[in-house]
Amino acid sequence: xxxxxxxxxxxxxxxVPFTAMIAIECTTVGSSILxxxxxxxxxxxxxxxxxxxxxATLVLLLLxxxxxxxxxxxxxxxxLFFKIxxxxxxxxxxxxxxxxxxxxxxxxxxxxxxxxxxxxxxxLAIFFRMEQVMLRSSATQAKIIGTIVSISGALVxxxxxGPKLLVAASFTSFESSWIIGGLLLGLQFLxxxxxxxxxxxxxxxxxxxxxxxxCYNLCATLISGTVCLLVEKDLNSWQLKPGFSLASVIxxxxxxxxxx
Numbered sequence: 010x011x012x013x014x015x016x017x018x019x020x021x022x023x024x025v026p027f028t029a030m031i032a033i034e035c036t037t038v039g040s041s042i043l044x045x046x047x048x049x050x051x052x053x054x055x056x057x058x059x060x061x062x063x064x065a066t067l068v069l070l071l072l073x074x075x076x077x078x079x080x081x082x083x084x085x086x087x088x089l090f091f092k093i094x095x096x097x098x099x100x101x102x103x104x105x106x107x108x109x110x111x112x113x114x115x116x117x118x119x120x121x122x123x124x125x126x127x128x129x130x131x132x133l134a135i136f137f138r139m140e141q142v143m144l145r146s147s148a149t150q151a152k153i154i155g156t157i158v159s160i161s162g163a164l165v166x167x168x169x170x171g172p173k174l175l176v177a178a179s180f181t182s183f184e185s186s187w188i189i190g191g192l193l194l195g196l197q198f199l200x201x202x203x204x205x206x207x208x209x210x211x212x213x214x215x216x217x218x219x220x221x222x223x224c225y226n227l228c229a230t231l232i233s234g235t236v237c238l239l240v241e242k243d244l245n246s247w248q249l250k251p252g253f254s255l256a257s258v259i260x261x262x263x264x265x266x267x268x269x
Contacts, residue, residue, distance in 0.1 A: 037123070040260050041116035044108065047253040053246045054108035058101065059237045060249060061261045062230040068262060069223040076219060092211050093221060097228035099204045101236075107197035114190025121163065122194040128159040129202035137206060163195065 048054060111119050131152050134140035143149050211221060241247065249255045 043257040047257040052254040055237045059233040060258045066226040066230050073219050093224045094228045101229045103197045103200035106193045110190045110193030113186045124159045125198045128156040
């Protein structure tokens, strides 16, 4: 009986999170591929981001009504709301940079450069004194080595001129587009690391996950809607046609739509 209890604790502590991370990575890659296919057919990435946030907001509104606690939401004049608004601005900018980066390059590059996220997060955590650095500690040494390897690997894959993968025909210079896409994707994951740091700070002072994520997606919806109205003045570009466009928006909800 005791062995079964220990095995179950090990399963919940190590196996379940590891499996969940693998599943998230696989679904994220699938979302990037669907989005790339949709943009090659003329789907605007501004419209994609807007609809993704709208869908996430509606889902989280339903979840907040079902599982939400009685604790009141932060008011618009509070410092907490400003931090959530800043979180939404960071998340939106990161997502737009990522979408544009995939448009310039490929989902393969996006998946590879996503390994920069833990490296950037580790560096920023040290800067904000959220991570203790003990050079004699094996854990710290492993993190430093992992950071160096991640950044080096990202530079190699950005500068390496490989074969074309789902590249739009409108780009005359594949090499320059690949590098521009890599830089935009690098910016995406740098902003994502800042997003993680700010999110951690917000959750420490307001530990209501559903409420925070709902307010975040609501603010991101309002910001992205305003940007989309200014950029996409053609109403036809707002249409969600059956196919890759609709599938990419729906599929994005299963990956990071309700979190970022």
